[in-house]
Amino acid sequence: MHGSNPLSLANSVDTALRARARQVIPGGLWGHLNAASLPEGYPQFFARGEGCRVVDVDGREFIDFMCSWGPIVLGHHHPAVEAAARDQAARGDTLNGPAPVLVDLAELMVGMIPHADWCLFEKNGGDATTAAVTIARAGTGRRKLLVARGSYHGAVPWCSPSLAGVTAEDRAHIILYDYNDVASVEAAVDAAGGDLAAILVTAFRHDMARALDLPDPVFARRLRELCDAAGAALIVDDVRAGFRLHLGGSWETIGVRPDLSAFSKAIANGYPLGAIAGGERWREAATKIFTTGSFWCAAVPMAAALATLTELKRIDGPAVMARMGQRLRDGLARLAARHGVAISQSGPPQMPLVLFDDDAGFAKGSAFCSAALKAGAYFHPRHNMFLSCAHTEADIDTALEAADAGFAAVARMG
């Protein structure tokens, strides 16, 4: 499995941990961080992170472009975030009620997100999308939910990408449309009739293993109109993109304001937190539903979020990441051309995806990633990547040297 890896299979700490994990964890690991389907050489277990770099359990260091699949937005161990978390932890974390930082954070978010008059906090992105849908249903007294075909909204039965253990009723009131396809949404709204509770839409189209599509403003505006006409909620699932594209919610970039937004991932630079931000019209419904969890008032992740969002605002984080993402994108385009390898790059620069042309089964993408990994850069062959504010020009340039090795490997495939 690690044939071309400088480590010998027998001596790899990662291999030994995987073997132990297989005994006590089904499939070795649940969910999206399971490295079993990643190309040769990817580690499963990590020893540490610092800034934009991660180190695996075998001591290999990588410039990282997954950022823990989104959460790390300022870089690991950002001093302002760590200081805020440490300070709050010294006082208390999970208590009989929230700490004052809850109010500070909610006020910051309401001030930062134009469509928000209130917030709720949770632990998972899926908590936020689930509660947003529940609020929309409570606020409309209706049931139908429009969801784009192939979009990811969490790993619970109503939206999980797997149907194992899911019943038909879990999805009884979902009507599918196609992202950026106005006619398909209009047809779905018609199908919902008087029972339309909400249209749910990701900030951009980031379905697995296909090029990313930014939202067409015509499409986005039409969703707003359709929801307004029906008195339904427009819910932007901003879990993956939130705070990387715009601090006011990702659709501020196209001037369309949702009723409810679901956030998580980047909100607290790796500390576990999710959030819903909503408008006045939905406040009463948000009061009526019952949504809670044992750790939802934990103060340390809120202190981390307050520091993260404050720092992102101070440095204009989305612009920083856009600049670094564009530098990566330009460099990759230059290198690909030099090696005579055709690639297509898509998505916002802060969350780029690189796919190779004519690459059935992702053989080229895998060869690229494995070679780049060996040379010290952690890319992903199929999933959108993530920039952080810790990536410097020098880091991007170093990573491009690793990418050069990756393109060379693809070029050798002929």
Add this chain to the structure above:
Amino acid sequence: MHGSNPLSLANSVDTALRARARQVIPGGLWGHLNAASLPEGYPQFFARGEGCRVVDVDGREFIDFMCSWGPIVLGHHHPAVEAAARDQAARGDTLNGPAPVLVDLAELMVGMIPHADWCLFEKNGGDATTAAVTIARAGTGRRKLLVARGSYHGAVPWCSPSLAGVTAEDRAHIILYDYNDVASVEAAVDAAGGDLAAILVTAFRHDMARALDLPDPVFARRLRELCDAAGAALIVDDVRAGFRLHLGGSWETIGVRPDLSAFSKAIANGYPLGAIAGGERWREAATKIFTTGSFWCAAVPMAAALATLTELKRIDGPAVMARMGQRLRDGLARLAARHGVAISQSGPPQMPLVLFDDDAGFAKGSAFCSAALKAGAYFHPRHNMFLSCAHTEADIDTALEAADAGFAAVARMG
């Protein structure tokens, strides 16, 4: 509202924070930690915790018997837990994959919980109960789920105590039975016919605002037989009780082993973590379902859990809490008798509930709790309470002095 409280309303930090919170958080706070329905004098916001004591934002200190509604099992800032968390945090928390501590923790749990051959980790108790049900359905290819009337299993649509925003289909395959009532379960199994996926049951009956019932061993054994006969999963929801009654899962106390257990709350002494533990028969199903979250591989809560469970084992935490809970119970009984006030105490000593006889609307319970609060002990008038291993005999005795003031207040009601 704080009329009899030593604080003046105008000068209360808590009152000011509540007013700000009402602007930016629907209803001032979501869920179970909302203090709006608690009697006079309860704080909503907390400044800090230390051991078994919490301090509110106005500087009032209480000996705490809610333990953050369960999570705090060793006391706030337990040195071994904090050291483990700090050490892991210095290396990394949310990374591109788990840290080695994941395997250490899963191995510890599999060694500690007799019915467990594997574990999965999540963030919420509701993540664990939801995934356990999904695993049961995936493993049986069936749909029906038996749930006890009034039991709490989380705050997501299939099990939330509120129906606001919930559709009929969210609960389509749930059949209700009555806790400890064998005939009602047998009838529910009959109703499920060949479609029985699982029986879900809390570790003991801890429904809100009524006396707690321990599981009748005859009932528990019958659930085991019924599941075995049907090839269905017996799922114990041990989210609330887990690791307080027994380190091998709460039903070890009555010698009945479930197929799947859901844990959370006390697992990591306040750090956000949930877990499912399951037997070999369900491993493949657990591999087939898709369950994941952005922070589910975060290493710090796992390091905290490893330290928490290790310490609970070292000191026999359940026995420590049982001893202190019994001391509290005995003292309360003595004081109640002295004041001529009739109470009924129920539940395991580690998670006691005190209810007053003839107490419609909880007027007596509220008067008791408000007076005790003023005297420095934080009890709950309607919900089971929680002991921690940080409660000493001296703490219990000090709290009993506060309870004495509470009983006096009830006695004065005539």
